[in-house]
Amino acid sequence: MTETTETVEKPAIKTEASHKTIWGDKVISHGYTAVPNVMIRSQHRLGVNQTQMMILIQLLSYWFDKERVPFPSKKELADRLGLRPKTIQDNMKALETAGFVRREQIKTSYGDWGSNRYHLDGLVKRIKALEPDYEAEKEARKQAREAVELPKGKRQSAKK
Numbered sequence: 001m002t003e004t005t006e007t008v009e010k011p012a013i014k015t016e017a018s019h020k021t022i023w024g025d026k027v028i029s030h031g032y033t034a035v036p037n038v039m040i041r042s043q044h045r046l047g048v049n050q051t052q053m054m055i056l057i058q059l060l061s062y063w064f065d066k067e068r069v070p071f072p073s074k075k076e077l078a079d080r081l082g083l084r085p086k087t088i089q090d091n092m093k094a095l096e097t098a099g100f101v102r103r104e105q106i107k108t109s110y111g112d113w114g115s116n117r118y119h120l121d122g123l124v125k126r127i128k129a130l131e132p133d134y135e136a137e138k139e140a141r142k143q144a145r146e147a148v149e150l151p152k153g154k155r156q157s158a159k160k
């Protein structure tokens with residue numbers, strides 16, 4: 001008796017992005033901010049407090065284009081977070097000192113000082129520098145799972 005193996009192709013299923021299925025189109029239509037999990041998981045490691053983390057996330061919510069840095073006013077950030085502008089100013093200074101944010105003062109067409117532009121290159125650089133640690137942790141979890149789930153002859157360690 002000859003055994004025949006037939007491969008059945010599954011039809012491509014177009015699935016909606018998970019954030020849309022969770023929040024729905026109406027909520028997402030008002031905007032969506034991508035915050036890397038590496039940033040969220042590394043808050044303590046980055047040395048930022050809760051207020052500073054929320055300021056960074058707020059700045060990310062204004063950053064739609066890599067070439068156009070965010071420029072909300074301190075008052076706008078304070079209103080969004082329910083804080084005083086002075087609290088925003090103090091924490092923004094700490095974020096600058098830590099190298100996460102670089103502030104650029106903007107002059108209006110009348111010569112007055114307007115909102116600041118906030119460059120987040122330092123934050124991006126720090127998050128990218130942490131990524132290899134998370135990749136190593138992910139690989140270690142995969143190997144631990146394989147060591148438990150797979151028969152000895154099929155484990156990665158047996159192939160090496």
